[in-house]
Amino acid sequence: METKSRTLEITVLSAEDLRIDNKPVKKNAYVVVSVDAFNNKATKVDGEGGSYPSWNDKLVMEMPLQTRFITLLVKCKGSRGEKTVGLARIPVTDFVGGYSPATCLQFLSYRLRDPKGLKNGIINVSLRVKEPLQGCSSQAAAAGGGNAATIGLGIPIDGRRDYGMVTGIPIWTGYPSHSLF
Amino acid sequence: MGNCCSDVGGGMAAVSGAASSAATGNQNDAVDMYLRSHGIHGLFSQIELSFSATSLRDRDVFSKSDPMVAVYIKERDGAINEVFRTEVVLNSLTPTWIAKYTITYHFEVVQNLLFKVFDVDTQYHNVEMKMLKLEEQQSLGEACCTLSEIVTKPNRSLTLDLIRREESVSSTHSQHCGKLTVHAEECFSSKSTADIILRCIGLESKDLFSKSDPFLVISKLVERGISIPVCKTEVLKNDHNPTWKPVFLNIQQVGSKDSPLVIECFNFNSNGKHDLIGKVQKSLADLEKLHLGREGENLYLPTLVGHNYENKILNSKLLVDKFSETVQHTFLDYLAGGFELNFMVAIDFTASNGNPRLPDSLHYIDPSGRLNAYQKAIYEVGEVLQFYDADKRYPAWGFGARPIDGPVSHCFNLNGSSNYCEVQGIQGIMMAYTSALLNVSLAGPTLFGHVINRASGVACDSLSTGAKKYFVLLIITDGVITDLQETKDALVKASDLPLSILIVGVGGADFKEMEILDADKGERLESTTGCIASRDIVQFVPFRDVQSGEISMVGALLAELPTQFLTYMRRRDIKPST
Numbered sequence: 001m002e003t004k005s006r007t008l009e010i011t012v013l014s015a016e017d018l019r020i021d022n023k024p025v026k027k028n029a030y031v032v033v034s035v036d037a038f039n040n041k042a043t044k045v046d047g048e049g050g051s052y053p054s055w056n057d058k059l060v061m062e063m064p065l066q067t068r069f070i071t072l073l074v075k076c077k078g079s080r081g082e083k084t085v086g087l088a089r090i091p092v093t094d095f096v097g098g099y100s101p102a103t104c105l106q107f108l109s110y111r112l113r114d115p116k117g118l119k120n121g122i123i124n125v126s127l128r129v130k131e132p133l134q135g136c137s138s139q140a141a142a143a144g145g146g147n148a149a150t151i152g153l154g155i156p157i158d159g160r161r162d163y164g165m166v167t168g169i170p171i172w173t174g175y176p177s178h179s180l181f
Numbered sequence: 182m183g184n185c186c187s188d189v190g191g192g193m194a195a196v197s198g199a200a201s202s203a204a205t206g207n208q209n210d211a212v213d214m215y216l217r218s219h220g221i222h223g224l225f226s227q228i229e230l231s232f233s234a235t236s237l238r239d240r241d242v243f244s245k246s247d248p249m250v251a252v253y254i255k256e257r258d259g260a261i262n263e264v265f266r267t268e269v270v271l272n273s274l275t276p277t278w279i280a281k282y283t284i285t286y287h288f289e290v291v292q293n294l295l296f297k298v299f300d301v302d303t304q305y306h307n308v309e310m311k312m313l314k315l316e317e318q319q320s321l322g323e324a325c326c327t328l329s330e331i332v333t334k335p336n337r338s339l340t341l342d343l344i345r346r347e348e349s350v351s352s353t354h355s356q357h358c359g360k361l362t363v364h365a366e367e368c369f370s371s372k373s374t375a376d377i378i379l380r381c382i383g384l385e386s387k388d389l390f391s392k393s394d395p396f397l398v399i400s401k402l403v404e405r406g407i408s409i410p411v412c413k414t415e416v417l418k419n420d421h422n423p424t425w426k427p428v429f430l431n432i433q434q435v436g437s438k439d440s441p442l443v444i445e446c447f448n449f450n451s452n453g454k455h456d457l458i459g460k461v462q463k464s465l466a467d468l469e470k471l472h473l474g475r476e477g478e479n480l481y482l483p484t485l486v487g488h489n490y491e492n493k494i495l496n497s498k499l500l501v502d503k504f505s506e507t508v509q510h511t512f513l514d515y516l517a518g519g520f521e522l523n524f525m526v527a528i529d530f531t532a533s534n535g536n537p538r539l540p541d542s543l544h545y546i547d548p549s550g551r552l553n554a555y556q557k558a559i560y561e562v563g564e565v566l567q568f569y570d571a572d573k574r575y576p577a578w579g580f581g582a583r584p585i586d587g588p589v590s591h592c593f594n595l596n597g598s599s600n601y602c603e604v605q606g607i608q609g610i611m612m613a614y615t616s617a618l619l620n621v622s623l624a625g626p627t628l629f630g631h632v633i634n635r636a637s638g639v640a641c642d643s644l645s646t647g648a649k650k651y652f653v654l655l656i657i658t659d660g661v662i663t664d665l666q667e668t669k670d671a672l673v674k675a676s677d678l679p680l681s682i683l684i685v686g687v688g689g690a691d692f693k694e695m696e697i698l699d700a701d702k703g704e705r706l707e708s709t710t711g712c713i714a715s716r717d718i719v720q721f722v723p724f725r726d727v728q729s730g731e732i733s734m735v736g737a738l739l740a741e742l743p744t745q746f747l748t749y750m751r752r753r754d755i756k757p758s759t
Contacts, residue, residue, distance in 0.1 A: 091710050099637040099674050101644040105753060106677050109705075109713040122705075122713055 005064040006096075007130040008035070012043050014054035015074060015112070017121040018085050024051035025085060028077040031055065031123070035063050035070060045077060051121075063129070067092055072123055074112060086112030086120040096129055103128060226511060227368035228286045228332065232267060233277040234298060234343075236359040240319050245272045246300040250361070251315055252282050255293035255325070266310050269301045274359075283368065284328065288512070289739035291564055292328035296361055298343060320345060322358045329568035331365045333516050338364040367513055373432045375465055378503035379414070379444075380424035382477070383496050387448040387456045392419045394449040395458060399428070402441045402462075411435055411442075416449040424502065430465070432506075438465045444499065446480060457482065459495050472501035510757050512743040515750060518757030520649040522569035522746070524562070525639065526610055527632040528555060528595065529658035530582035532623040534688070543659050543688050544623075546615055554687035556611060558657045558724050561735045562683065563607040566653060574603040576639060577610050580632050582621040589624045591631035627660045630667035633675055633682065640678040651679045651746050657724075659688040661695060669706045672698065676706075676714035681745045683738055686723040695721050716748060 010033055018025040027047050034040035041061060046053035063070075070092065074085040088110035095106055107126045114120040232250050240246045252265040264284075270276035284292070299318040322343025331339045340362045379397060387393045396416040400408035411434055414425040432438055443462050447455035459480025463471070471478060477498030483490045535542030543554055552560065567573060577595035584593050594602040595613040597620060604613045636654040643650045662668055675682070684699075686692040698706070699721045706714040720738045750756075 088711060090712070094674075094710055094712055099634065099641045099678065101641050101678075104644055107715045107752065108677065109715050111707055111711040111713055113711075124715075 005062045008061050008063040008070070008127060009058060009130065010061070010070070010125055010127040011058040012055050012072070013124040013126060014049075014052065014056075015121055015123045016052055018051045018053070018074065018076075018112070019120055020076060020083055020085060025053075025076050026050055027053075029053040029085060030075060030077070031057075032073040032075065033059055033061065033070065034073065035061050035067055063092075072110065072112075072125070074121075074123060084115055086114050086123075088112050088123055095127060103130065226286050226513060228284050228328070228513075229366045229368055230282045230284060230331070231278070231364045231366070232296070232361065233275075233364075234359055234361045235275045237274040237276070237298065237321055237343075238358040239274060240300045240321065245274050246321060247271050247303070247306070248273070248276050248298050248321055249301055249310075250278060251297045251299065253295040253297065255295055261295060263315075266313070268310065269306065271306075286328060286332065286513070287740075288743045289565060289736045293325065294328060295323060295325040296341070296363070297323040298359075298361060322361075324361050326363070327568065328365075329565075331363055332513055333568055335517065335519065337366070337517060338362055367511060372508050372511065372514075373506050374509050375430045375432060376503065376505045376507065377428045377430065377468060377501060378424065378426075379428065380422070380500050380502055381446060381480075382422045382498050382500065384421040384423070384446065384458055385495065385497060386421070387458060392421050393458060394418045395420060395423050395446050396449055396455075397425060398445045398447060399430070400443045400445070401435045402443060408443050427503065431509075432465065435465065438469075440464055446497075446499075459497050461499050468501050469504045471499075472504035476500075510750075512747055515746070515757040516569070518649070520651065520746075520757065521571055522566055522742070523575075523643075523650050523652045524566040524570055525576045525578075525636055525652060525654045526559060526563075526595075527578045527580060527592075527636075527654065527656045528614060528617075529627060529656075529660070530579045530617070530621055530623050531625040531627050531660060532581075533625065533627075533660045533690075534623060537618045537623070544618055546618065554724055555614065555657050558685045558687065558735065559610055559614070559655070560607065562653075562655050562685075562739065563610065565736075565739055567607055573606050575606075575610060576602040576636075577604050577613055578602060578632055578635065579617055579621065580629075581623070581625050581627055582617075583624045584621045591628045592635050593621075626663040627658060628664045628667070629656065629658075629662050630664050630671045632656065633668065633671035636680060636682075637671065637675045637678055640675070640680040644679060651749065652681070653742065654680060654682045656682065656684045658684065658686060660690050661692065665694070665697070666709060668698065670708040672706055672719060673708040673712050673714045676716045676718050679749055680718060681742060682719045683735075684719060684721040685735060686721065692721070692723050716745070718745065 012031045012033065015029065015031075018029060027050055028045050029049065030043050030045045032040055032042045039061060041059045043055045043057035043059065046055055068091060070090045072088045072090065074087070076083050076085050090108070090110060094100070095108065096102075100106060105126055105128050107124070109122050109124045111119060112121045112123055230252070234248065234250075237246055237248055247269050249269045250267045251263055253261045253263050255261050265280075265282040267278040267280040267282075270278060286292075297315070298321040299315055300321050301313065301318055305313055305318070322345045324341035324343050326339060326341055331337060340360050343359045343361055345358055381395065384393055384395055394416050397414045398410050399412050400410045402408050412428060412430065414428060417423040417425065435442060441462055441464050443460055445460040446458045448458055449455055459482045461478050461480055463478065477500040480495045480497045480499060481492040482495055484493045530544075534544045537544040537546070539545065540547075545553055547553065563575075578592050579595050580591045580593070581589070582593070583589050584597075595610070595617050596602070596604050597613070597617065604610050633654070636652065640650075640652045643652070672682070684695065686695060698719045699717070705717070720741055722735060722738050724735065
């Protein structure tokens, strides 16, 4: 019953409102999808889309059981090399278990943040997980919680049974707090 | 004088060929504009009703009855207005009438129809239909139903028993005299939309010092050589080899795939006098051939030679980069394919409503039968949605109360059961609501997260079984929520599920904060993990009593539902299987 990894089919659809140094991206944006530090794949470069590129590129990757985040890195190929436009980290709990139907196609959109932590556009993906660990239903959310405990996510505070995740944003001193949200 | 006052930008925009106009599903842009300007939004389509009957009573002595049907609409205030009459079919007890009644289907309104079948006396046979006085004819029976009942049937046919009302009959039961079958068809000769990308090469310069600014106008040719513009592309500046953005043409708009179209290429001038660069005459079928053959068609320009106009063939060419036809299914197609809208309701039982036993409480059950705000909201939404749910079992929850000495629950079953949450029919919701008022003590705070997660669970379970269901959750509340971030998280998770949420605010509280949840008025919702809602599934409206004749605000919300349903289905490419 224990499978070592699941297959993730992720189609990187498009992105919205990408900027570098507050100027809209002109062209040649692409996305690198990483399951962990060594396991990553890149989409094709979109030469025409500018700051609203679209790729519709389907990538199939193996996702080991203990994966916690999928990272999407949007980069731009410029004349002076590559620049990172933005980063989104998708917690696996956002699309596995809980209220996510297993093996169904899910459409998700995530906020991109640039290397300084400021908001920089939105990325749209659709994904499907094959060979899920447990059947989907709201009961599985509670059962899935038990599974997470074996991975060692820590002890839940005040006995809550949902093992949700939040993404922290580093606060840099000197930045006005309203620009982060 | 012209330049500084006119809207040059507006003049350069594409008209009527964009994808959004194809989404409304209506075949006539003029009708669309008219209805929108009269405040009727949302999805509406034209339906044709056709009639047939069986086992009619025989009223004539020497021959069979000569029946006809008259259609009446029952308004909200009880008035009954006649709207249509079929022709008379001679000598038949199982007639099929040819005349069809065209009615506009409005999702958000309950359209009550009354049908009366009459036997037309022989002496009136030469009288025009309109002049016939129906009171002088003999009634063969009547039947009534709502339009939603007809369109949600699998084959869109509803058979009704005809009932005769006679004042002279002493027995109390009404006599049955045959059956009337009403069949509904959507008025579309074709639901196909063509998605075309056009481009030109080698255009000539019409401006003195710069290149041309070309745009295309596609017109359909009607009789006597008159052309009616159908759509116009955007203007591309300074380009002799332009490629315009895709044009979406509903094949119904142009007539048929073989109807002749004139495609004219003009040079844009900000004074409004655009020069014709060249034109071609092609039908949609010809454009498809050009695309497949990857060839271009030379433009021609009517030029004056002597006293006549000759078509001078230019070197410029028109090419078709893309031609694809897609079928746009309508909401009624999905209904015919077996899709259902499932209604769910969640009621706010927080203490801010006031003690239910006191008359000033929002939960006060008036013994005289006057409905309180909660009951009115449930009826208004429920009576429209009930026809779209096959088994009429609705999950009903309450939140913010303490059920009999237990801890405060933010999502308890309204029917008091701990196993299942469903009640039967709108009446079931009303009964469960009134009995819950007696059995719980109002508490607080107002939290939506639990109820939305519960509804998401129901939708998710249904999605994994592959059921053809779309869920509508109605939340009726009197106050502002206190768990904004949890609610946002729950909504973002729910936005990818087949679920729409209607929030109705009752009472006099200031609901400004609730408008954050409705993405029409604010930004897209973002969860704590950075996930952004993929669809706007929340509609919020404060509940106000409707004066007669007004379109209620809740009705305006319901009008958005078919569009949300279609967006969900089309994005996932789910087709109504027939």
